[in-house]
Amino acid sequence: MKTLTLSKLLASAAMCAVALSGAATAQPHPDAELIIEGELQLKVRSEPAAHMDGAVPEIYSGWLFRADETRALQMDDFENPAMLGVEDGEAMWNTAEGAAGQSCADCHGDAAESMKGVRAAMPKVNADGVLWSTEDYINNCRTERMEADALKWNSGPLNNMVAYISVQSRGMPVAVQIDGEAEPYWERGKEMYYTRYGQLELSCASCHEENYGMNIRADHLSQGQINGFPTYRLKQAKLISTHNRFRGCIRDTRAESFPMGSDEFRALELYVASRGLGLDVEGVAVRN
């Protein structure tokens, strides 16, 4: 931060130049710690999971790649604009909708108890052996039990509900299952991660494994972790879903992207989530 009056502007020009060159470093912050409300410390650095097989020396939360002001927003639940969505999600949780006259709370009670740890294990293979994201579980409840309409992927109401559920796992370690029934999905997601897409022929790995800590134009490349989703993105000034960010990334390679809520993105979500094993769930995060 800098503070100056007009008269000091010229005198500070040299300092500006120094500060600019300092900002060109896009490396993760070396020692910042993410502590929410001065109480809840989230793990933002970790040894990589065994399956990473040495691909990166250390795992970093995307929070570490952001500017001081953006990082500060996530440390205070009042200043974090994503909490507006969480509050809306909480209201939805307690509101009956659909022909059955049921609310989420009617079956699941207090989300602080019943949803604790749920987000940490997502996406997860369901009872029928199919990989589902948090959004799928919510919409299944809506259509099958509440007899309400499914919510549109990445819509405000669905993101708010995912955010409310996610916050119940905040501070818990990412705990996705990648073996057993999940393994074929995970393998498919891994293959996607290393597949080059689009006219620019970029894979996820091109940016987020091989070049994290570098600048892409003026932006800083993170490791592309998804433990902070749904995320309040300053660019969009609203909560966005994991699949929305995936779609944006693939679009930016100048490729025809997969749709949000596609099987491809569910598989990719599982694999990318597993690259964050060792980090804590941050959702709801704030990113640029």
Add this chain to the structure above:
Amino acid sequence: MSEVKPRIRLPRSATAGKAAEIKTLVSHVMETGLRKDADGNTIPRKIINRFTCEYGGDMVIDMELEGAVSANPYVEFDIMVGDATEVVFTWYEDGGNVYTETKELSVG
């Protein structure tokens, strides 16, 4: 975040005769009137154009907002704590809608 919903953070405890920090955040898209929709039509301006905070009947801050204030407007300021406890917050939206929230300040 579709409707206008205020969030207010008062200090946990306030001492008469001392300044205390208040933070407010209200959910609002702050549509500038400068954007166009997919069909090329200008999206009409709809913003929170004024925000006030009154304490014990006196004005604390009266803010005029333009479209350059970010979505979900955040305002932080200080109140001079006295004997009164009632703090009234009001947001004025283009089109005439007014949203008011009253909070009790615990003066100790």
Add this chain to the structure above:
Amino acid sequence: MITRRETMALGLGAATVTLLPISVSAAADDAIAAYTGGASVTEGDVMITAPEIAENGNTVPISVEAPGAAEIAIYADGNPTPGVAVFKFGPAAGSHRASTRIRLGGTQDVFAVAKMPDGSFQQAAVEVKVTIGGCGG
């Protein structure tokens, strides 16, 4: 005004020149004049604090403070419309400061103009560099 020769004498890269706030845009000038009623504006005890580099122009935190001021107005001289906000402090204000988050359309100067109780005006400015993101930003 600073010349290229002077810039190089200072040991700065030429690129820095374009980042220096050399003049206020006409629109911002007009907006400030409308606010002050054409009264002269002096530099004074006005503080404006903002990030040197904003990661995204959609949400830039900014704080203004001017001890004793009746009002503080904020202008962004590179925005399509320069007016941002005016804070009027009432009798129950605990200080003459306020913070908010603003939209900046690009790298530009942000001005705080304080109206003092005697009707005089004082101002300060800060330059905020807004980065163009790599990913659709």
